[in-house]
Amino acid sequence: METENKTLNSSGSQHLIREAIRRIALGRSIDRVDMSPGGTGGVGTARLIHGYVAKIHDDPADAEFARYGGTIDVGEYPDETASTEPIIHKGVLLAGTQDNSGGFLIVPTLLSDVTIVSDAATRAMYVVNFSHADLIQLSAHTTVTVGVRETEQLDTSSDSTPDYDELEPTGNEASTHYTAEGIASTVKSDAGKETALTQDAETIALKADRGEFNLSADKAETKVGEQAVTVTGEKITLGAEDATEPMVLGRQLAQLMMEFITECTKIMTPTLMGTMPAVNAPNFAPLISKIQNFLSQTSFTK
Incomplete structure (x- = not known):
């Protein structure tokens, strides 16, 4: 009997020692471990899940929007679970809350690959990785x-780099x-x-x-x-904002030049032999055909 009591006391002491070491190692995480459902306890209470975006809850007219608005549904890939039925994780958060109007936010593309983390203690789920994004938002206060x-x-071949x-x-x-x-x-x-x-x-x-x-x-x-x-x-x-010389209107100037040269061709000069045209009168006519050449084909004003 005495030997049995010693064995029980020894086992109890070992349990107390193990529990003390466990609490020292885990610190405040011990409460979350104890909260986790059976089979998920231990040092880590979070689980990484690889899947795809099954639905984006962004339509206020949708029946599920009141509950899941601002979140997404993620379908778990078959090789990530032993279940024979498709598993859909609903209400996966994209940010800290379902209010996505501010802060840092990434909205993944429908059916794109995502990785989510599921907290076994609180059952909350968050997206941690994206393959494709429809929206990336950065909204800060300052x-x-x-x-x-x-x-x-970086010189990776040198130890002194x-x-x-x-x-x-x-x-x-x-x-x-x-x-x-x-x-x-x-x-x-x-x-x-x-x-x-x-x-x-x-x-x-x-x-x-x-x-x-x-x-x-x-x-x-x-x-x-x-x-x-x-x-x-x-x-x-x-040239400068304080410029004062006005620009000319090209077509009106051309018309004026044409009328001026035409009048020049009519100049008559009195001589001893009677009224005669100007000596250089033949030179005016060819100038008329050159008037259109100074009109721009690309720049216009009014």
């Missing part, structure tokens, strides 16, 4: 930055910054060239080397160096 900065290649964060930039880079007030984009090359685009609620400005384009509600200006074409609601100017 700033969104998207960019690429090229660096020198710098780490990725220590590689020297080549000078080629592009970035776009979005704020609530506007957008700013820049592109730079290793040759020292740079273009910049800025946009706010009232203006758009583009700059490329010596060239500029500026657009606002009442004016558009294209400028290269000191030369500019400016369009406003009242006029169009070439």
